[in-house]
Amino acid sequence: xxxxxxxxxxxxxxxxxxxxxxxxxxxxxxxxxxxxxxxxxxxxxxxxxxxxxxxxxxxxxxxxxxxxxxxxxxxxxxxxxxxxxxxxxxxxxxxxxxxxxxxxxxxxxxxxxxxxxxxxxxxxxxxxxxxxxxxxxxxxxxxxxxxxxxxxxxxxxxxxxxxxxxxxxxxxxxxxxxxxxxxxxxxxxxxxxxxxxxxxxxxxxxxxxxxxxxxxxx
Amino acid sequence: xxxxxxxxxxxxxxxxxxxxxxxxxxxxxxxxxxxxxxxxxxxxxxxxxxxxxxxxxxxxxxxxxxxxxxxxxxxxxxxxxxxxxxxxxxxxxxxxxxxxxxxxxxxxxxxxxxxxxxxxxxxxxxxxxxxxxxxxxxxxxxxxxxxxxxxxxxxxxxxxxxxxxxxxxxxxxxxxxxxxxxxxxxxxxxxxxxxxxxxxxxxxxxxxxxxxxxxxxx
Numbered sequence: 001x002x003x004x005x006x007x008x009x010x011x012x013x014x015x016x017x018x019x020x021x022x023x024x025x026x027x028x029x030x031x032x033x034x035x036x037x038x039x040x041x042x043x044x045x046x047x048x049x050x051x052x053x054x055x056x057x058x059x060x061x062x063x064x065x066x067x068x069x070x071x072x073x074x075x076x077x078x079x080x081x082x083x084x085x086x087x088x089x090x091x092x093x094x095x096x097x098x099x100x101x102x103x104x105x106x107x108x109x110x111x112x113x114x115x116x117x118x119x120x121x122x123x124x125x126x127x128x129x130x131x132x133x134x135x136x137x138x139x140x141x142x143x144x145x146x147x148x149x150x151x152x153x154x155x156x157x158x159x160x161x162x163x164x165x166x167x168x169x170x171x172x173x174x175x176x177x178x179x180x181x182x183x184x185x186x187x188x189x190x191x192x193x194x195x196x197x198x199x200x201x202x203x204x205x206x207x208x209x210x211x212x213x214x215x216x217x218x
Numbered sequence: 219x220x221x222x223x224x225x226x227x228x229x230x231x232x233x234x235x236x237x238x239x240x241x242x243x244x245x246x247x248x249x250x251x252x253x254x255x256x257x258x259x260x261x262x263x264x265x266x267x268x269x270x271x272x273x274x275x276x277x278x279x280x281x282x283x284x285x286x287x288x289x290x291x292x293x294x295x296x297x298x299x300x301x302x303x304x305x306x307x308x309x310x311x312x313x314x315x316x317x318x319x320x321x322x323x324x325x326x327x328x329x330x331x332x333x334x335x336x337x338x339x340x341x342x343x344x345x346x347x348x349x350x351x352x353x354x355x356x357x358x359x360x361x362x363x364x365x366x367x368x369x370x371x372x373x374x375x376x377x378x379x380x381x382x383x384x385x386x387x388x389x390x391x392x393x394x395x396x397x398x399x400x401x402x403x404x405x406x407x408x409x410x411x412x413x414x415x416x417x418x419x420x421x422x423x424x425x426x427x428x429x430x431x432x433x434x435x436x
Contacts, residue, residue: 053356
């Protein structure tokens with residue numbers, strides 16, 4: 001099946017990483033893939049714009065179906081390959097409610113990180129830093145409440161982890177202190193050894209394992 | 219079942235409207251509800267912050283499960299009440315792929331509308347206006363390609379319509395020209411007569427049927 005799939009992606013892009021984790025979890029290794037350079041604006045090439053007018057990565061094809069929204073790809077894969085690989089949507093209503101809730105809060109988490117990362121003007125930087133700290137504390141609290149060794153929606157690894165982990169991986173890559181955010185640190189340590197996540201770790205992070213210390217002091 | 223459900227909402231808020239449409243489509247009328255005033259900041263009250271630390275509307279409770287992300291509520295309701303009311307996720311892979319894709323593009327559509335609406339500084343306003351026009355043309359093109367009388371993901375009404383219609387309703391409320399965007403206009407006319415949408419129409423729009431003409435010239 002995976003040979004009818006193609007993924008166009010960029011290294012270190014959290015949305016691309018989400019899709020790659022989902023593909024691994026659903027045992028869909030062996031798909032066609034093309035690593036594009038975001039620096040060289042290869043995601044704005046004519047070839048890509050022809051199938052994806054927004055010029056975004058990831059762009060994913062399964063037969064004739066083209067999807068370029070990372071959450072859409074994750075939902076689609078879980079739905080099309082329900083009984084293959086990891087079951088990513090739990091059955092219990094409470095765990096399911098928590099999973100959906102955290103998935104969509106995950107968009108806010110990623111947005112707050114991006115806003116801080118791209119702010120230049122000092123006043124904006126200060127405001128966006130505070131917003132990111134508030135956000136990090138919320139997630140720290142969520143994990144604290146669930147207890148040690150838990151995933152984001154409870155005892156099983158779910159779509160919430162698929163979509164939120166890349167953001168968590170990125171904040172630690174940028175120097176977030178696991179002493180100041182111990183539950184996030186523990187969650188990061190638990191998940192970074194998971195086969196799907198190891199297999200999809202951004203290649204340029206492997207080449208230079210230390211990122212900028214942008215988040216060291218927050 | 220619906221008596222164990224409570225919705226806290228604000229009139230005219232597209233995220234709240236999504237949830238109300240989903241509840242109607244799943245035949246979950248009769249839920250408890252409380253209309254809060256966004257102007258009076260009732261969504262930042264202690265009562266609400268206790269169950270929803272982000273202080274957002276909608277806030278939805280089903281038994282002990284609390285959800286405050288509109289997309290999360292829609293997915294949760296479809297999953298918990300799969301065989302009740304309208305089936306909101308189609309079976310066919312192509313229609314499903316398109317549904318997920320449009321759902322998540324719908325977040326960008328809503329974001330571009332909000333950014334334009336809240337921009338004040340002339341340079342930002344100009345840039346955000348252009349971005350909204352580009353976005354509107356994309357959706358106009360999507361509908362054109364699907365042909366007359368189609369929903370966003372094909373021949374059936376799906377979750378894509380549940381989450382995107384409130385944005386479409388809002389752009390026409392703000393004076394968008396159906397002459398300049400005929401396919402969006404046709405889609406708006408088709409859906410505004412749908413029972414779930416009529417039943418959940420924002421009450422203050424009924425009181426004063428004409429909104430500001432903010433989008434008249436775009």
